[in-house]
Amino acid sequence: xxxxQNIVKKYGERAVLNGLSFSAEERKITYxxxxxxxxxxxxLKIMIGAVRPDAGEVLYEGRDITKVPERExxxxxxxxxxxxxxxxxxxxxxxxxxxxxxxxxHTALDESIIKIMIKMKLELVGLRDFEDLMPSQLSGGMQRRxxxxxxxxxxPSIIFxxxxxxxxxxxxxxxITKLIADLNRLMGISCIVVSHAVEEALRTADxxxxxxxxxxxxxxxxxxxxxxxxxxxxxxxxxSPDGPISFxxxxxxxREDLLVG
Amino acid sequence: MRDLxxxxxxxxxxxxxxxxxxxxxxxxxxxxxxxxxxDRKKRKQARILSSVDEIGSxxxxxxxxxxxxxxxxxxxxxxxxxDDLGLLNAIPGVVVVTVYRFLAPLLVGIIxxxxxxxxxxxxxxxxxxxxxxxxxxxMAISPVRFxxxxxxxxxxxxxxxxxxxxSFTAVFASLLFCVSRFGMGPNVYLTGILDVLxxxxxxxxxxxxxxxxxxxxxxxxxxxxxxxGSAEEVGKATMVTVVWSTLTIVVLDTVLTTAFYG
Numbered sequence: 001x002x003x004x005q006n007i008v009k010k011y012g013e014r015a016v017l018n019g020l021s022f023s024a025e026e027r028k029i030t031y032x033x034x035x036x037x038x039x040x041x042x043x044l045k046i047m048i049g050a051v052r053p054d055a056g057e058v059l060y061e062g063r064d065i066t067k068v069p070e071r072e073x074x075x076x077x078x079x080x081x082x083x084x085x086x087x088x089x090x091x092x093x094x095x096x097x098x099x100x101x102x103x104x105x106h107t108a109l110d111e112s113i114i115k116i117m118i119k120m121k122l123e124l125v126g127l128r129d130f131e132d133l134m135p136s137q138l139s140g141g142m143q144r145r146x147x148x149x150x151x152x153x154x155x156p157s158i159i160f161x162x163x164x165x166x167x168x169x170x171x172x173x174x175x176i177t178k179l180i181a182d183l184n185r186l187m188g189i190s191c192i193v194v195s196h197a198v199e200e201a202l203r204t205a206d207x208x209x210x211x212x213x214x215x216x217x218x219x220x221x222x223x224x225x226x227x228x229x230x231x232x233x234x235x236x237x238x239x240s241p242d243g244p245i246s247f248x249x250x251x252x253x254x255r256e257d258l259l260v261g
Numbered sequence: 262m263r264d265l266x267x268x269x270x271x272x273x274x275x276x277x278x279x280x281x282x283x284x285x286x287x288x289x290x291x292x293x294x295x296x297x298x299x300d301r302k303k304r305k306q307a308r309i310l311s312s313v314d315e316i317g318s319x320x321x322x323x324x325x326x327x328x329x330x331x332x333x334x335x336x337x338x339x340x341x342x343x344d345d346l347g348l349l350n351a352i353p354g355v356v357v358v359t360v361y362r363f364l365a366p367l368l369v370g371i372i373x374x375x376x377x378x379x380x381x382x383x384x385x386x387x388x389x390x391x392x393x394x395x396x397x398x399x400m401a402i403s404p405v406r407f408x409x410x411x412x413x414x415x416x417x418x419x420x421x422x423x424x425x426x427x428s429f430t431a432v433f434a435s436l437l438f439c440v441s442r443f444g445m446g447p448n449v450y451l452t453g454i455l456d457v458l459x460x461x462x463x464x465x466x467x468x469x470x471x472x473x474x475x476x477x478x479x480x481x482x483x484x485x486x487x488x489x490g491s492a493e494e495v496g497k498a499t500m501v502t503v504v505w506s507t508l509t510i511v512v513l514d515t516v517l518t519t520a521f522y523g
Binding site: 050073080082085086088089091101106150 | 388391392397
């Protein structure tokens with residue numbers, strides 16, 4: 001479904017993504033794992049057409065998303081949904097208005113039907129009684145569930161998740177993880193999840209892609225990842241501080257730095 | 262010295278880039294406004310009146326207070342100078358023209374720029390930081406239509422209205438002051454006004470207010486939309502908005518005042 005080829009993205013001199021390639025299949029859950037600050041969010045933004053890469057392509061249904069002019073992206077964006085890290089609900093609209101927003105914008109549905117749809121979407125995420133609350137009155141986990149209901153508003157075929165469980169308590173995390181699995185298995189929605197939660201990925205993913213330093217270092221089914229002999233992969237799934245990924249992020253020699261500086 | 266040239270040069274280039282971007286935003290706003298005004302369903306959702314109400318009621322008390330004090334202050338200065346020449350009856354004419362043509366548009370513009378321009382930047386900038394703007398884009402909803410158009414329409418209605426109200430208040434305060442301080446008859450004052458005031462005086466104030474309204478909305482929204490990063494950036498952007506919109510209004514005021522007499 002998605003074929004990502006040789007994506008390069010630089011911020012100033014620093015290459016956040018450095019020739020990254022992988023593909024994601026339809027109706028599957030693909031987890032993209034990587035350390036924090038490893039360019040995962042940038043990759044996601046490239047895939048939704050919000051950031052343009054310096055090189056490479058993102059092929060979706062034979063079209064390169066990165067070359068489509070801004071104005072012509074709308075049809076693609078109507079097919080996708082995205083759950084942002086903090087939900088990104090519009091703060092001065094109620095829960096119901098937030099979910100209604102894409103429907104009012106892109107459909108000619110009657111208000112009475114939109115009302116029913118809101119209830120259905122909220123039921124999917126288990127928050128049917130929360131229609132009239134403001135986003136600020138909800139907990140972080142609930143905000144994300146409402147945001148998921150909003151992402152579902154136009155029945156997308158793909159949903160992107162940006163670190164959906166980070167900063168949540170254990171129950172909140174498993175609720176979101178279960179929702180991702182349910183959406184995929186019950187409704188056939190393709191899920192692309194950017195995360196650093198290894199355990200959740202191993203449990204839910206159909207396919208896992210591991211990034212490091214802007215490149216794909218491993219990809220495969222959870223089973224394959226678990227059995228990988230690659231030291232970096234092992235370090236990542238065991239969460240060890242020692243290994244190929246150093247605790248020191250700077251590349252310059254320490255002694256030299258002190259003497260010169 | 263070379264550094265100074267480099268610094269000034271870079272500032273100038275940034276300024277030109279900002280200016281171009283603001284004009285792009287204005288173009289996009291006008292296109293989206295036209296789309297909105299012609300679409301009945303979306304027009305209803307846009308809540309233009311609530312935006313006018315927000316801008317108006319936030320600034321109304323401040324405008325009334327400042328204008329009445331301004332009317333009195335102006336009268337005192339003029340009276341002090343005209344009294345020696347025995348020209349007290351010329352006060353109304355001088356006050357009314359100064360207020361309508363110059364002072365009211367300028368001051369109301371600056372008040373609203375500080376009040377609402379800053380609020381626009383803060384609100385939109387925060388939405389940028391919390392990814393709400395990106396969320397709109399991903400939902401294929403134009404952020405310009407959703408965030409700028411409503412404020413644009415609200416402002417171009419509210420600011421001219423506030424300016425007309427402010428001008429009237431300033432002149433009225435001046436009248437009350439003349440009546441109580443110099444024992445001038447109200448009818449003398451009113452005659453003094455009517456002898457001098459032309460439709461152009463009133464109209465030029467309204468036209469100015471319209472131009473300032475567009476400037477305030479565009480600067481405020483643009484600064485908010487380009488915020489990247491943290492809450493601190495929102496604070497900085499808000500400060501820049503106040504400085505830039507105030508400066509823009511003062512510069513435009515000089516240009517327009519001269520132009521209307523030209």
